[in-house]
Amino acid sequence: MRSLLRRCAKCGAYTLRKDVCPKCGGPLEVPHPPKYSPEDKYQIYRIKMKVMAGKMPVKEETRLKILSS
Numbered sequence: 001m002r003s004l005l006r007r008c009a010k011c012g013a014y015t016l017r018k019d020v021c022p023k024c025g026g027p028l029e030v031p032h033p034p035k036y037s038p039e040d041k042y043q044i045y046r047i048k049m050k051v052m053a054g055k056m057p058v059k060e061e062t063r064l065k066i067l068s069s
């Protein structure tokens with residue numbers, strides 16, 4: 001999903017607005033999107049499958065986190 005967040009190029013404030021900065025009226029830019037490689041994108045699914053199959057020993061807390069993601 002693409003971020004809806006915009007950042008003011010002038011004062012650096014973050015906003016959900018798409019036109020101008022609510023603070024100073026400066027121009028908005030899309031903040032640097034996080035770098036994704038296709039491998040990273042699918043890694044969570046591979047981990048999830050392993051955890052679900054019981055092939056990866058993880059802490060209960062971590063397991064719940066992974067399964068709910």
Ligand SMILES: [Zn+2]
Nearest residue numbers: 008011021024
């Ligand atoms: Zn601003």
